[in-house]
Amino acid sequence: MIETPPKFKRKVSASSVSERRLSRPDVARTLVSSVRREINNWHSSRQAFRKMYLQDPHGCVPDEFVGNDLLYSIKEKFYWPLNAVREQLEKEFGNEPPLWVYVDPCYDDTTYALLTLGNEHVLFSYGSKPWTFWWKSEAEMGKELRDWYKTSRARYQKFRSLLERPSKG
Numbered sequence: 001m002i003e004t005p006p007k008f009k010r011k012v013s014a015s016s017v018s019e020r021r022l023s024r025p026d027v028a029r030t031l032v033s034s035v036r037r038e039i040n041n042w043h044s045s046r047q048a049f050r051k052m053y054l055q056d057p058h059g060c061v062p063d064e065f066v067g068n069d070l071l072y073s074i075k076e077k078f079y080w081p082l083n084a085v086r087e088q089l090e091k092e093f094g095n096e097p098p099l100w101v102y103v104d105p106c107y108d109d110t111t112y113a114l115l116t117l118g119n120e121h122v123l124f125s126y127g128s129k130p131w132t133f134w135w136k137s138e139a140e141m142g143k144e145l146r147d148w149y150k151t152s153r154a155r156y157q158k159f160r161s162l163l164e165r166p167s168k169g
Contacts, residue, residue, distance in 0.1 A: 027088075028142025031149060034084035035141075042076070052077060053134055053141060060107050060130035074105035074130045078113045081141075085124065085149045086115055089156055097163070099123070105130070115152055121159045123152040 036049040043065060045051075051062045060066075061073040079101055086099045097118040104112045107130065115124040126148070135141035 027149065028139075028146040031081075031084045031088060031145040032138050032142045034087060035080045035145075038080050038083065042080075053081075054136070054138065055134065057131060057134060070107050071105040074107060074111055075103045077130065077133060078103045078105070078111055078126075078128075081145055082113050082115050082124070082126070082148070084145060085152055088149055089123075089152060092153070093156065093160070115148075117156060117159050121155070123155045123159070124148055 035053065039049045039052055040046055042048070048065070051057075052065060060070060061077055065077075066073045082101045082103075086101055089099055100114075100116045100119070102114040102116065109129065110127045111130050111133070112125065112127045114122055114126075116122050135144065
């Protein structure tokens with residue numbers, strides 16, 4: 001009887017599998033869907049997502065979304081995309097230590113947004129003028145949010161490993 005030789009399998013590291021998984025379009029779709037769901041629920045409109053993120057707002061925020069406080073509306077605009085990244089990290093790693101989203105809104109200059117691990121470690125920072133904070137398509141938005149997620153995830157893992165090291169002394 002002739003035996004068939006075993007199939008040779010290429011060894012694949014966990015990190016390369018993880019990188020490929022993060023590069024898949026479904027991560028981008030998940031992030032965009034999360035933003036769409038939150039903004040549409042917040043404004044009770046199926047068009048809120050498109051108007052807020054996929055077309056030129058002709059100002060800081062589309063007029064119909066400006067409430068009594070323009071700075072609050074700008075803060076909200078920047079919050080939801082970064083919150084989608086935060087939620088995705090929490091699904092993967094849990095929420096201890098907590099992840100926080102901070103937004104420092106500005107209507108005539110750069111608005112800054114941060115995703116932090118606890119109060120000490122910045123996982124991701126972003127700055128943009130509010131009137132330029134929009135994308136030409138969902139695919140473009142998804143790619144950028146996926147990049148934000150990959151950056152945040154890598155830093156999260158780095159900080160977690162530092163926090164979990166036993167202290168000397």
